[in-house]
Amino acid sequence: MSMPACPHCRSELTYQDGGLYICPECAHEWAKDEGPAATDAQRVYRDASGNVLQDGDTVTIIKDLKLKGSGGVLKVGTKVKNIRLVDSDHDIDCKIDGFGAMSLKSEFVRKA
Secondary structure, eight states: OOOOOOTTTOOSOOEEETTEEEOTTTOOEEETTOOHHHHOOOOOOBOTTSOBOOTTOOEEEOSOEEOTTSSOEEOTTOEEOSOEEOSSSSOEEEEETTTEEEEEOGGGEEEO
16 A cells, blocks of 8 residues: 655655644645545635735735845835745745845735
């Protein structure tokens, strides 16, 4: 009997523990009887106005953001092109001219 792949990270190294399947790579646990519809739900990323964001969108920063580790500030109105959405605390990975690569929260941007 083969174990199902992890619905979170798609790892094939899952194992069964009682009534649960467990992924050793990402520590995701799910019930044996849980259907694929419940685990395949896609997260919807929204900006400050409620618009749906997608990879490759251009956004504008709506609040001055202080940068940790340096004395710089990202000013209101700074455009960020070609964003990439990630599943973490800071939803957006991007490169900003003059500042480099960084992560932003979607609540501080508006889709351009």
